Amino acid sequence: MNDRIDELRTLAERAGFNLTEQELKDVAGSVESGRARLAALRAEIIETEEPANIFRDPSGARKS
Numbered sequence: 083m084n085d086r087i088d089e090l091r092t093l094a095e096r097a098g099f100n101l102t103e104q105e106l107k108d109v110a111g112s113v114e115s116g117r118a119r120l121a122a123l124r125a126e127i128i129e130t131e132e133p134a135n136i137f138r139d140p141s142g143a144r145k146s
Contacts, residue, residue, distance in 0.1 A: 086110050 087106050090113065094101045
């Protein structure tokens, strides 16, 4: 967890924020929660489904 806090501190400083240790811990919890939600969504995607931004033109060629 300390590595995550250090990583978040670096990112926050680059963005111009000076967060306290407690604020970084609070943000870390939100970041982990968001990452878990994204992982769950990715797990639901079926590889045979085409993304919405991919279509086939009348010639049958894939376009993106």
